[in-house]
Amino acid sequence: MSRNPALAKIHIAKKELAIDDETYRAMLQSIAGVSSSKDLTDAGVTKVLAHLQRCGWKPKAAAQAGKKPSVGRGRKALIGKVEALLAEAKRPWSYADAMAKRMFGVDKTDWLDADQLVRLVAALTYDAKRHGRNLG
CATH class of the missing domain: 1.10.260 (434 Repressor (Amino-terminal Domain))
Incomplete structure (x- = not known):
């Protein structure tokens, strides 16, 4: 440890x-x-x-990697793009949640509106290019 x-x-x-x-x-x-x-x-x-x-202390299990958020149909394509970019980078959903918190002060990706999701996709795309990952 x-x-x-x-x-x-x-x-x-x-x-x-x-x-x-x-x-x-x-x-x-x-x-x-x-x-x-x-x-x-x-x-x-x-x-x-x-x-x-x-003495009775029970350590809590490590935080889960996160789960794909459930969203309405209007934002499904954007969430799919976020999911694809995370998968390409081998990163968990909690990474997107942390970006949402840092970029917009919103705790969960599934709470982002469409405009914020577009900006999150842009940030993940920029990150992919910076690290030389193939985008398609």
């Missing part, structure tokens, strides 16, 4: 288990011999995560 996501899991567990800072630091000291998570070794991270799970 890479370091930053592992440390993030420790802090998520701390929050979800409602552990106060003093108790948290005491736990780090007793489990791994450090007073701050930044000082944890890889083995220490593993020990702390295992301890937090024994």
Whole structure:
């Protein structure tokens, strides 16, 4: 497990288990011999995560790759184009959702209006050209 996501899991567990800072630091000291998570070794991270799970914390499954949005007929062709561009780039629907959030402040691709979908297709097309992918 890479370091930053592992440390993030420790802090998520701390929050979800409602552990106060003093108790948290005491736990780090007793489990791994450090007073701050930044000082944890890889083995220490593993020990702390295992301890937090024994205390009742259940890590959530990783986010799914996303699903194709359901939309009305008027936007079906645009959604099909987005789907094709994502497939060509081997990217999940969550990538398009993240672009929608960044470009328009809208959380989901299926919430975009037709004009926004046209602009999303343009951005994905630009990305494909930039990365040298064949568009047809």
